[in-house]
Amino acid sequence: MISFQLYLYVAIFILSGLRTLALDKFTAAVYEHPVILANATLEPVSPEDAVALMNKNMDALEVAIKRAAEQGSHIIVTPEDGIYGFRFTRKTIYPYLEDIPDPEENWIPCTDPDRFGPAPVQGRLSCLARKNSIYVVANIGDKKSCHSNDSACPSDGHYQYNTNVVFDSEGKLVARYHKFNLFTFETTIFDYPKEPEFVTFNTPFGKFGIFTCFDILFHDPAVVLVSKFQVDTILFPTAWMNVLPHLTAIEFHSAWAMGMGVNFLSANTHNTSSDMTGSGIYAPTGPRAYHYDMETENGHLVIAELNSHPRLSPTYSGAVNWSAYASTVERFLSEEQDFTGMIFYDEFTFTEITKHEGNYTICQRDLCCHLSYRVAEKREDEMYVLGAFDGLHVVEGQYYLQICTLVKCRSTNLTTCGEPVTTAQTTFESFSLSGTFGTSYVFPEVLLSGIHLAPGEFQILSDGRLVSENGTSKPVLTVTLFGRVYEKDGSTTSIPTNVPQHL
Known part of the structure; x- marks a missing residue:
């Protein structure tokens, strides 16, 4: 007859084996x-x-x-x-x-x-x-x-x-x-x-x-x-x-x-x-x-x-309240005139970033976007804008977006802001972007010159700020908080026709 102690040893051995089969990394x-x-x-x-x-x-x-x-x-x-x-x-x-x-x-x-x-x-x-x-x-x-x-x-x-x-x-x-x-x-x-x-x-x-x-x-x-x-x-x-x-x-x-x-x-x-x-x-x-x-x-x-x-993982930061910080900030007054421009067939509200460092706010409907930043050098041959979009995207699918974005314009002509750009020369020493989002589903993007990501060069704070305290390794193409308001996807609007395929 097998003793109880032997049963116990066998059980411990089996459980230990099962634990080794479960991998912490892959x-x-x-x-x-x-x-x-x-x-x-x-x-x-x-x-x-x-x-x-x-x-x-x-x-x-x-x-x-x-x-x-x-x-x-x-x-x-x-x-x-x-x-x-x-x-x-x-x-x-x-x-x-x-x-x-x-x-x-x-x-x-x-x-x-x-x-x-x-x-x-x-x-x-x-x-x-x-x-x-x-x-x-x-x-x-x-x-x-x-x-x-x-x-x-x-x-x-x-x-x-x-x-x-x-x-x-x-x-x-x-x-x-x-x-x-x-x-x-x-x-x-x-x-x-x-x-x-x-x-x-x-x-x-x-x-x-x-x-x-x-x-x-x-x-x-x-x-x-x-x-x-x-x-x-x-x-x-x-x-x-x-x-x-x-x-x-x-x-x-x-x-x-x-x-x-x-x-x-x-x-x-x-x-x-x-x-x-x-x-x-x-x-x-x-x-x-x-x-x-x-x-x-x-x-x-x-x-x-x-x-x-x-x-x-101990490095996982957990839940983010995407509107916490932005909702408490007074609107930064800007001397610049707001204007509109298109990004992928969506009409954004823009304001030009004109100074070496500063604070800017831009709003559209219920979304206000706040930016604080400092650049190493304000170049005369490059232009950046802060943009906001709060609405239903209707080209190649319907989905409701709330987007705050710092984006490089294709040229110094305001009409080019929002057009595709792949290279930049302006170096940001720091930036902080936030918005009064009406959704908990916000996706943080930082894209650098030459179409590169910026691993380890920015972080998301629990109060909803996308921040980079020490700048990025390459010039910035865009810093964006891309929000999805899924419950508004059924909103009605007119849908443009004869629009080319893109996505």
């Missing part, structure tokens, strides 16, 4: 992939030709996955559209789609490839995960047959979804997410899921949630995954077209991680002709590693270490 990888695009055709290609094109892209992903695993990565994220590209109609994308089962089916495609019908892409991704002992995140297309008794069934008899899949280190399908917020042209190719999906899964190195590209600008599922499901890390395949000054990939994705208090793994498609670049590994305290390249067409692997549970 190594993450994201791969920015220059996707090989299909030829634009009006008729679908054969299934064999579709698989051949996807295999060419997966050959490149395979190299990245192996390199990431060899460098100790526990998980790798690959881009949206990274396996078949984006030159499709609803009809021509169909040969590229597979039936992706519910992860509750407990399926390892690598060892049981025919269980749910032909699935060569899922099979190969599963084997890449299994053979390299790494979690693999990819974006592919899902197809689901439907019948006439389903009133929403499309006329071609099936649904098709923009879909993220996750295979664990054994090659098992552990997550499937159907994109909920389709970007403009996607609506002619893919179907909306009937309800937003809140997809999470647990690992020895934290709890993960997943969504795709345009989803990040909306409440469901992005905010819910953090606020309700308490995920530690977001996985984010994207095909992100950069829009200066506030919506470049590295800028906004790092700001979202900081504003929401989560790790964020962003893998972008690389296609400079479509302004697609910018991938990174971001923590709530700032970027751990990122990549931005508009000069070449090369892919790039980014690897960095993260805390598995970032909100438990």
Whole structure:
């Protein structure tokens, strides 16, 4: 008979082993992939030709996955559209789609490839995960047959979804997410899921949630995954077209991680002709590693270490009251005349920053933005403005914004303020930006000359100030507090027509 003391020793040994399996830190990888695009055709290609094109892209992903695993990565994220590209109609994308089962089916495609019908892409991704002992995140297309008794069934008899899949280190399908917020042209190719999906899964190195590209600008599922499901890390395949000054990939994705208090793994498609670049590994305290390249067409692997549970880290600052400081400050009087200008089709109210140092306030509707600053030298050939926007953005989606921004103008002509700028020469020795925000969802951005981030060079105070006491390593393009008022997204307004695609 085994003694009670021996039982106790065995139990302690097992519990100790379980604790060692739970990792405090993990190594993450994201791969920015220059996707090989299909030829634009009006008729679908054969299934064999579709698989051949996807295999060419997966050959490149395979190299990245192996390199990431060899460098100790526990998980790798690959881009949206990274396996078949984006030159499709609803009809021509169909040969590229597979039936992706519910992860509750407990399926390892690598060892049981025919269980749910032909699935060569899922099979190969599963084997890449299994053979390299790494979690693999990819974006592919899902197809689901439907019948006439389903009133929403499309006329071609099936649904098709923009879909993220996750295979664990054994090659098992552990997550499937159907994109909920389709970007403009996607609506002619893919179907909306009937309800937003809140997809999470647990690992020895934290709890993960997943969504795709345009989803990040909306409440469901992005905010819910953090606020309700308490995920530690977001996985984010994207095909992100950069829009200066506030919506470049590295800028906004790092700001979202900081504003929401989560790790964020962003893998972008690389296609400079479509302004697609910018991938990174971001923590709530700032970027751990990122990549931005508009000069070449090369892919790039980014690897960095993260805390598995970032909100438990001693460096995590916790909740921020984004209006606390600004609401107590008297409005700084300015001698300058306010004027209006456009940033990404939104009409901002601006005031020019004219002095070597000073305090400025600009207001629009319920939002007042306060800036205190000092520059090393007030250059005559560069102009900066402080801007405020409080309203519904209505181009390529409707979403309500409150934005406070210090932004460099393209020239010394006031009419150029708000236009895209990539370089600057003015060095700020210090700055503090705050606003009377009506939302708790505010994302802090600092973008420097040459499209660089500023890790460790600014901080967010609990009273809602974005401050840099010692300046930045490079000249400033923009310092921004980008607020989202989700409950006002349904506001009515006229929507401009004939506006070009940008995001």
